[in-house]
Amino acid sequence: MRLIEDALVGDSLAARYVCAAPALIGNVSTRMAVLDCAGQQVPVSINDGGERADNCYVVSPLTAYTGYADEELRRLDRPLLAWPLHRLISAVSALLRCARIDRIVQINNWLLSTNLYPADWPGEQLEEMTASLRQRFPDHVLCLRSLNRHSNAELIDRLLDLGYLAIPSRQVYLFDGREGERAAFRRRHNSRMDAILLRRSPYQVVTGDDLEDADFQRLEQLYNLLYLDKYCVLNPHYSAEWIRRGQRDGWLQLRVLRTDEGRIDGVVGWFANAQIISAPLVGYDTALPQRAGLYRQLTQLCLQEAARRRVLLNFSSGAAGFKRLRGGEAQIEYSLVYVAHLGWARRLVWRVLATLLHGIGVPLMRTLKL
Incomplete structure (x- = not known):
């Protein structure tokens, strides 16, 4: 397994995408690499945090969990529900900024609303992939977006066994x-x-x-x-x-x-x-x-x-x-994040976020049929 960050050339779909696509999306600020696992290549986005305040949610969990959520509340047209949730989002946003939530490496990130995962990816290399990226990026969260139980149950369970946290993100329709x-x-x-x-x-x-x-x-x-x-x-x-x-x-x-x-x-x-x-x-x-x-x-x-x-x-x-x-x-979609190598305060913030979204976010998605 190897991460290719320099001289990105090759004929794989991931290599062609990484070489051209990110610069052509107006509100995305990130740097890209290609991860090669046993010949299967996927794109990886790398963010150090602070790239831009309105960075798109496909690379910024801060935007995904606060900015985008706030916009969803505005469109609900239910002010009695939206006001307390807006206050909660504001408080969570400040907490997430302190925890440098956007200092993150996202694996198999095609910069799309929904990333798709090959059925057998990454095979037996999942533990090695985690260990290698953890060593390469000791101060970054590791993340895989767009996972749901219907399509990715085995991969989710393997990630959980390796110590990843499941963070609910939205409800999708299959x-x-x-x-x-x-x-x-x-x-x-x-x-x-x-x-x-x-x-x-x-x-x-x-x-x-x-x-x-x-x-x-x-x-x-x-x-x-x-x-x-x-x-x-x-x-x-x-x-x-x-x-x-x-x-x-x-x-x-x-x-x-x-x-x-x-x-x-x-x-x-x-x-x-x-x-x-x-x-x-x-x-x-x-x-x-x-x-x-x-x-x-x-x-x-x-x-x-x-x-x-x-x-x-x-x-x-x-x-x-x-x-x-x-x-x-309807299926709840998750991001699986690995934070075990980070300091205790940043780990705690991710666990609080997971608790809030499991306890409040998911019931709201299901009740309001978002």
Whole structure:
């Protein structure tokens, strides 16, 4: 096992990604490396803390657990609940800053909302990986994001056995497409209605291979309209060039909704491995009437792709009611962190954070169906 930090060259997907992608995400400040475990390479993000106040949650747990949580509360429109939780988040934020929570090494971090893990990764090298990174980064937290019990139960248990802490992060929605056209979500009323809508749609479904360079600026605009303007500015600021390189290098597979006149009104981009597909890039023209059903059509494209590949779709968080109506199964997502090598005060802060999120965060996610 080795960590490659200098002269990042190579033909692996991780090496190509690390060489180009991070600089093309507007609100991400980090340095990247490639971790090679028995020939399987994954990207690693390395942060020393203090890079920028608004660093994106894909590299900053401070943003993930305080800034982003605060934004979620603002959108709840429940002031009697939001006020005490906002005060709690402010207090927790001060505590986390003192504990240098952003001094962190995140393994298999693709700078996406959802990282995917190969089924057998990292094999028998998990303990060696932890020991090696602990020695290389004696003052950094070690972290693996985006783990849930449905997809990663064995890896979670092995990490817990090695002394990692499970920190709840959010509730995600999974669609099991392993039965293909007989998948349960295909039989849901809303899914069937969405399939009819897509089939009768005036839009053409175009693949990324058929796009011109100028089209990628429109894709960036559509993503921004949904994820930054409508949802939260703390989401990753993916640029047109990031999208274009993803399509070119093969780690992002695009489908767009295009009118007969050539205008693109919707886009979805898939990131996948042999077992799971995710959709880190979704966007549409939010100024168009809701009856156009653009989000419904993009969702249906994702469900159809999961059934076609016979894989699991991890459809991330958000739009919970919409996803539940289409058969999405809720799962709590965790970050597994290793802090045993740190000073007692920093270890204590992480344990307090875990206790708060297990005791307050998870029940709220389930009760409010976030």
